[in-house]
Amino acid sequence: MTKLQVAIDLLTTEAALELAHKVAPYVDIIELGTPLIKSEGLKVVTAMKAAFPGKLIFADMKIADTGFLEAEIAFLAGADLVTVMGAVDNATIKGAVEAAKKHGKKVVVDTIGVKNRVERAQEVTAFGVAFVELHAGLDEQTLAGYSVQTLISEGKLAKVPFSVAGGVNIDTIKDVVAAGADVAVAGGAIYGAEDPAAAAKALKEAINSVTVA
Numbered sequence: 001m002t003k004l005q006v007a008i009d010l011l012t013t014e015a016a017l018e019l020a021h022k023v024a025p026y027v028d029i030i031e032l033g034t035p036l037i038k039s040e041g042l043k044v045v046t047a048m049k050a051a052f053p054g055k056l057i058f059a060d061m062k063i064a065d066t067g068f069l070e071a072e073i074a075f076l077a078g079a080d081l082v083t084v085m086g087a088v089d090n091a092t093i094k095g096a097v098e099a100a101k102k103h104g105k106k107v108v109v110d111t112i113g114v115k116n117r118v119e120r121a122q123e124v125t126a127f128g129v130a131f132v133e134l135h136a137g138l139d140e141q142t143l144a145g146y147s148v149q150t151l152i153s154e155g156k157l158a159k160v161p162f163s164v165a166g167g168v169n170i171d172t173i174k175d176v177v178a179a180g181a182d183v184a185v186a187g188g189a190i191y192g193a194e195d196p197a198a199a200a201k202a203l204k205e206a207i208n209s210v211t212v213a
């Protein structure tokens with residue numbers, strides 16, 4: 001079953017916790033977005049894990065260097081999953097995976113800016129990462145011609161564990177599930193909704209309505 005991940009791209013711990021309390025019944029993974037972590041520090045990760053010990057806490061660190069060190073500080077703060085950039089040196093990804101093994105946690109590779117996402121997804125999967133995030137960032141999503149369908153097609157081709165992130169919403173989430181994604185990531189479609197709980201519930205129901213062959 002595809003998991004639903006809420007990406008919290010808000011800027012304060014208070015706002016993040018308030019949103020998480022509304023949507024937690026419908027999501028499997030709570031992501032603390034990169035701007036949130038940069039704004040609040042890793043104490044937001046600690047606060048979220050303390051509030052939701054039964055949820056997977058995803059720290060979107062977007063690690064680009066010192067993979068072991070940066071992954072370890074996020075794991076020690078309470079993260080279950082951390083992101084490392086797919087575009088960086090393999091040594092950084094392998095270092096983060098080593099830290100994950102030491103702490104019994106997981107690494108996700110984020111493919112923002114990667115030219116050949118399918119090939120890179122296959123390469124980094126061999127390093128022992130949990131899954132690869134086929135991802136178009138918030139800036140890329142504003143460019144003319146952007147479509148989340150590109151990421152969905154790449155997921156089908158890659159044949160490795162993957163998530164899709166980049167404007168996933170109620171109109172596209174069933175395609176994400178049908179493509180075999182392990183995780184569907186929704187940020188703006190939840191925190192930007194008038195009723196975030198209703199939006200998260202609808203996304204979860206859409207996931208549940210799809211049976212993957």
Ligand SMILES: O=C(CO)[C@H](O)[C@H](O)COP(=O)(O)O
Nearest residue numbers: 007137166167168186187188
């Ligand atoms: O990691 C991110 C930006 O770098 C976002 O959290 C991710 O893209 C999901 O948010 P949205 O659904 O609004 O695109």
